[in-house]
Amino acid sequence: DGGITQSPKYLFRKEGQNVTLSCEQNLNHDAMYWYRQDPGQGLRLIYYSQIVNDFQKGDIAEGYSVSREKKESFPLTVTSAQKNPTAFYLCASSMSRGGVDEQFFGPGTRLTVL
Amino acid sequence: GQQVMQIPQYQHVQEGEDFTTYCNSSTTLSNIQWYKQRPGGHPVFLIQLVKSGEVKKQKRLTFQFGEAKKNSSLHITATQTTDVGTYFCAGRGGWTPLVFGKGTRLSVIA
Numbered sequence: 648d649g650g651i652t653q654s655p656k657y658l659f660r661k662e663g664q665n666v667t668l669s670c671e672q673n674l675n676h677d678a679m680y681w682y683r684q685d686p687g688q689g690l691r692l693i694y695y696s697q698i699v700n701d702f703q704k705g706d707i708a709e710g711y712s713v714s715r716e717k718k719e720s721f722p723l724t725v726t727s728a729q730k731n732p733t734a735f736y737l738c739a740s741s742m743s744r745g746g747v748d749e750q751f752f753g754p755g756t757r758l759t760v761l
Numbered sequence: 762g763q764q765v766m767q768i769p770q771y772q773h774v775q776e777g778e779d780f781t782t783y784c785n786s787s788t789t790l791s792n793i794q795w796y797k798q799r800p801g802g803h804p805v806f807l808i809q810l811v812k813s814g815e816v817k818k819q820k821r822l823t824f825q826f827g828e829a830k831k832n833s834s835l836h837i838t839a840t841q842t843t844d845v846g847t848y849f850c851a852g853r854g855g856w857t858p859l860v861f862g863k864g865t866r867l868s869v870i871a
Contacts, residue, residue, distance in 0.1 A: 649869070680858070689849060689863035705858065706762070718848065737803060749794065749806035750859065 651753035670738030767862030784850035
């Protein structure tokens with residue numbers, strides 16, 4: 648089955664530790680995205696990548712880092728510099744086809760920093 | 762930067778009542794998309810609107826894109842319990858990434 652996988656579903660970390668969230672897609676999509684979702688805040692863009700080995704900052708990139716070494720993978724690292732890392736993190740991918748560039752979302756990772 | 766405002770934040774309706782959520786952008790949009798997120802789930806794409814004044818229907822859902830391409834609405838006729846969730850609009854201006862509204866959370870009372 649084609650889709651986007653994110654693991655784990657729930658993640659707990661101690662304050663001050665870096666943590667990496669995985670995102671893998673087998674949809675052959677060029678573009679991938681990371682969003683953060685907080686209650687009542689909608690989806691806020693952290694980083695996005697439109698092609699392998701290239702990525703751009705979104706609206707709330709501070710305290711986060713990414714890499715895009717393979718088309719299928721776009722891991723997100725939440726660093727200790729992120730002041731309030733507890734949130735629901737969503738990965739998405741898209742590929743323009745016939746003008747419709749809908750985003751396909753993974754199931755998300757709920758990160759809790761203790 | 763581009764901002765997308767969505768109202769209302771919450772809506773509680775009796776089953777069978779209609780529901781509408783509105784989306785307004787600070788800038789002209791090249792297209793607007795709508796997503797639905799069920800409780801505990803992830804957003805799922807519903808539709809994309811591109812043309813000024815465009816209206817599209819999906820069964821009981823009607824989507825509109827304003828003439829100035831700065832506002833949009835989603836209307837659900839005769840809500841059902843399966844409509845429960847949060848509805849997001851997301852707008853794009855040119856080649857910039859999608860900007861999501863904060864969403865409208867719909868509760869349906871049976």
